[in-house]
Amino acid sequence: MSIFNRVILCYYISMAWDLSNYEQVEDRIDKFYKSHSNGRILTEIIDFKEDYVIFKANVYVDNTLVSTGYAHEKSNSSPVNKTSYVENCETSAIGRALANFNYAKKGARPSREEMQKVINTTTPKAVVSITSNATLPIIHTYNCVVCNKVVPEKTVSWSKSYYNKVLCFDCQKKETKL
Numbered sequence: 102m103s104i105f106n107r108v109i110l111c112y113y114i115s116m117a118w119d120l121s122n123y124e125q126v127e128d129r130i131d132k133f134y135k136s137h138s139n140g141r142i143l144t145e146i147i148d149f150k151e152d153y154v155i156f157k158a159n160v161y162v163d164n165t166l167v168s169t170g171y172a173h174e175k176s177n178s179s180p181v182n183k184t185s186y187v188e189n190c191e192t193s194a195i196g197r198a199l200a201n202f203n204y205a206k207k208g209a210r211p212s213r214e215e216m217q218k219v220i221n222t223t224t225p226k227a228v229v230s231i232t233s234n235a236t237l238p239i240i241h242t243y244n245c246v247v248c249n250k251v252v253p254e255k256t257v258s259w260s261k262s263y264y265n266k267v268l269c270f271d272c273q274k275k276e277t278k279l
Contacts, residue, residue, distance in 0.1 A: 126196035129204045137162050142198070144191050152176050154187050156194035160202050170197025245269035 133140055140162050147155040153175045160168040172193035174186040181189055199205070243257045244250065250269045252260065260268045264276060 124205065126192050126199070129196060129199040133160070133199055133202070133204055139163050142195055144194060146187075147171070149187075154190045156190045158191070158194035158198035160198045168198045168202035170194050170199070170201055172197055243267050245272050247272040247275075 130142065133142070140160065142158060142160055144156055144158045147157050149155075153173060155171065155173045158170045158172075159166055160170075172190045174182055174190035174193065176186045177183050178186070243252045243254070245252050245268050246266050247268060248271070250271075252267055252269050256270055256273075257267055260266065260273060264273065268276060
């Protein structure tokens with residue numbers, strides 16, 4: 102990887118999505134009802150299975166449908182979705198419907214909750230190293246030599262001093278039993 106690509110990658114990691122640019126669905130709902138005291142937001146489940154759900158949200162002003170939004174969530178796809186994927190999906194559909202009715206900052210249609218999911222699932226955890234005079238921080242990751250799991254820095258120093266190699270906590274326990 103060229104130094105230019107590494108610099109871009111570091112920029113991506115640190116600057117890609119600033120959550121402060123995105124609104125929570127709760128804030129969109131509040132703005133909507135302040136602007137439209139005669140408004141309503143109705144939701145319905147379109148499809149519901151054990152491992153996923155699809156919601157549709159309808160936004161009404163007076164008795165006129167002005168916007169819709171859909172969302173899909175998988176159970177167990179995140180810590181929140183292990184227990185609350187149905188509720189999470191309904192909230193996402195409402196956020197989408199309100200964004201479609203212009204209750205979103207320009208260029209920030211997804212809700213803050215949606216962007217947090219994106220960050221949690223797509224942002225690389227660290228960059229191994231940058232070998233240049235770049236002023237970006239150098240972030241190191243260490244992987245267990247046995248199972249290749251990422252090893253926390255505190256565990257690395259202990260592992261190196263005690264086992265003379267980088268081992269994750271689980272592999273340290275196995276090595277001690279041998």
